[in-house]
Amino acid sequence: MADPKGFLTTPREEWPRRPAGERVRDWDEVYVPGALLPIVGRQADRCMDCGVPFCHEACPLGNLIPEWNDLVSRSDWRAASERLHATNNFPEFTGRLCPAPCEAGCVLAINQPAVTIKNVECAIADTAWEEGFVPPLPPERLSGRAVAVIGSGPAGLAAAQQLTRAGHTVAVYERDDRIGGLLRYGIPAFKMEKRHLERRVGQMRAEGTRFRTSAAVGRDVDAAALRARYDAVVIATGATAWRELTVPGRELAGVHQAMEYLPLANRVCEGDLERSPLSAAGRHVVVVGGGDTGADCLGTAVREGAASVTQLDIYARPGAERDERAEPWPTYPRLYRLSAAHEEARDLRSAPAADADARLFAASTLRFTGDERGHVRALHLVGVDTGRRPLPGSERSLPADLVLLALGFSGPDRHDGLVDGLGLDMEPRGTITRDRGFATNVPGVFAAGDAARGQSLVVWAIAEGRAVAAAVDRHLSGGSTRLPAPVGP
Ligand code: FAD
Incomplete structure (x- = not known):
């Protein structure tokens, strides 16, 4: 590393997100453009080059993380790109989307927050494209197969x-x-x-x-x-093949699978549609399911102008409450995670739930009820214990005129x-x-x-x-x- 003791002097700093109120007005990536490169060299320098790189072991791709941290800390972007592409065809995808099991494996995390490996990966990939280090690599000869x-x-x-x-x-x-x-x-x-x-x-x-x-x-x-x-x-x-929710009222209009809803919103972004036929604009939206797909529905509904958003999670609220900027994502599900979408939902402020970020934990859907035209108007739920057993007296209803099921595949x-x-x-x-x-x-x-x-x-x-x-x-x-x-x- 350029500074072998960088981890002693440099705190973890992530690629900052744009303010929630600003980013919900567009569909661009949540990050502040241009704000990663100025910080990433010193962040890469936080790598201890510990000699037992559990980060590398934790990555399904076997990414050569200490090697490219070192190269980034020395601003050798061409070599960093070569080492990164040696194990990963599409690092700009994982640099943006991966929950980063590598960061959970980072040895520095025993004492301090992990190295921002995912951000370093993203910076290398983006720089590589800008600098022309990613040419097509056609084969020298064909196999005939x-x-x-x-x-x-x-x-x-x-x-x-x-x-x-x-x-x-x-x-x-x-x-x-x-x-x-x-x-x-x-x-x-x-x-x-x-x-x-x-x-x-x-x-x-x-x-x-x-x-x-x-x-x-x-x-x-x-x-x-x-x-x-x-x-x-x-x-x-x-x-x-998505999982279904078999409760009374599932057949009501306005109850949809997440993967019926998200592709339409993506088609609006592609310019295929002016407005999604399932748009959340002005609607009370309830997302059933606490995972990434549910969070994507939440972020999409907020951008479409939902009147309120609530996400139901059958699991109990995770223990300690920490911001993922201070404590990286991979420690989930033991720690409470505030994703970009939850941050945005919290800022919408009109969530009917007491939870600041629009999530209701340990909640199980009982049924949906609708209006005389057969459109969903309310979701009825019950609180559950850790064995998913209903808690007597915990039944309640939420206004719901768009329900999105995100229960896995x-x-x-x-x-x-x-x-x-x-x-x-x-x-x-x-x-x-x-x-x-x-x-x-x-x-x-x-x-x-x-x-x-x-x-x-x-x-x-x-x-x-x-x-x-x-x-x-x-x-x-x-x-x-x-x-x-x-x-x-
Ligand atoms: P897919 O990406 O599902 O691609 C399969 C393709 O096959 C599709 O294009 C489909 O149209 C096509 N296909 C299917 N049948 C046929 C056929 N008969 N003929 C021709 N084509 C066919 N993972 C992360 O790491 N980070 C995230 O943030 C994240 N967010 C997610 C958000 C959502 C909403 C969802 C649903 C998943 C998310 N995941 C995330 C998971 C991740 O997207 C998947 O694990 C990954 O895309 C799987 O890749 P795949 O190539 O196996 O399949």
């Missing part, structure tokens, strides 16, 4: 990029009209602007990867015929013809069955990402995409590969 990747989320994109660079001819099939999976139509632009996605897709096209959009395999494209046409197939179709869509068309074996929990080498029961067909792993994280999707590419390359080349495999299934 062809691979179809089904699904263009982070797992499919990582697999496609690795396989293209290894010399295979790769076509990505995507049922949506645009590339990106949940990065495109799930995750809102205020967490990651779509330009980052466009830039990578442009890089991949220049390397030779082909993209076919509006092509649902199993519906628009015959699955068995596709298998016969390619030497190998990678299924990276995500976990799109079980696995890929079983009804789109892909699973049956290929004859894939499935796990009882709803994910695609695969062996230790990412291979499904169908010869030459592999599975990666949320479709096989179950609902997870962007960093895991990229890691699985890289690893499945190694498995496919080994399969195609008769047993050997030079591609890295950071994780197993």
Whole structure:
């Protein structure tokens, strides 16, 4: 490190967010533009280069974190970019979206807040693009083998990029009209602007990867015929089958799944729609589910101009109350977490709940009731103990004319013809069955990402995409590969 004792003199400082009241008026990323670079060198210098980098072990990608912290502390951005891209195809995605298990592993965190690894990653990736350190890397020679990747989320994109660079001819099939999976139509632009996605897709096209959009395999494209046409197939179709809430009143108008709501808001940002048909404007919004998807609904509803927002979480409020700027995210769920969206909801101030940030913990939905036109008007809930048993006398109602269900996802869509068309074996929990080498029961067909792993994280999707590419390359080349495999299934 430029200053080996930097951690003794420099406190943790994160990329500042814009004031909540300002950022809810647009869909841009929540951070103050240009405010990261001036602080990031000294933050990287806080790395102790401890010699036992648990940060590296904690990252599914095996990111070489102490190495690039050192390079950033010395302002060697080109070398930092080379080391970062050696393990991660899309660091500007993880630098913005990852909950950063690396920071939970940081040895400095025994005594002080962890190094801001995620911010350092983001600074390297953004600088690399600005300085032109991320050229397309087309293969020197082609293998003559062809691979179809089904699904263009982070797992499919990582697999496609690795396989293209290894010399295979790769076509990505995507049922949506645009590339990106949940990065495109799930995750809102205020967490990651779509330009980052466009830039990578442009890089991949220049390397030779082909993209076919509006092509649902199993519906628009015959699955068995596709298998016969390619030497190998990678299924990276995500976990799109959402969990339901079976309570009285679920059928009322105005009760929607989060993934019915978020894609429409994302389409407004893309310029496809002037206004979302499910817009929260002027409505009392209740989000059922305490995870990231729920928080994304919250941030979206606030930007759309909701009259009030409330998020219900079945789990008890986490113990200590600390701001994540002082205590990094990964310590969740043991600590109370104030995400950007919760900060914004708190600032809306009209939350009907006593909770300042619009969350109600240890709350379970009993039923919805509606008006004479069959539209939801209220959500009735009960408090629960840690065993989710109802607490007598704790029933209450919230005004609700838009209810968003964010209860998680079980696995890929079983009804789109892909699973049956290929004859894939499935796990009882709803994910695609695969062996230790990412291979499904169908010869030459592999599975990666949320479709096989179950609902997870962007960093895991990229890691699985890289690893499945190694498995496919080994399969195609008769047993050997030079591609890295950071994780197993
Ligand atoms: P996906 O991103 O789901 O992509 C699968 C793609 O396959 C989709 O584009 C789909 O249209 C396509 N597809 C499906 N079936 C077919 C077919 N038959 N033919 C062709 N194409 C098909 N993770 C984080 O790390 N940080 C976050 O902040 C975060 N926020 C999230 C917010 C929301 C609202 C949600 C829902 C998830 C979030 N996640 C987050 C999780 C993360 O987005 C996923 O783990 C990740 O995107 C999974 O990648 P994937 O490539 O496996 O699948």
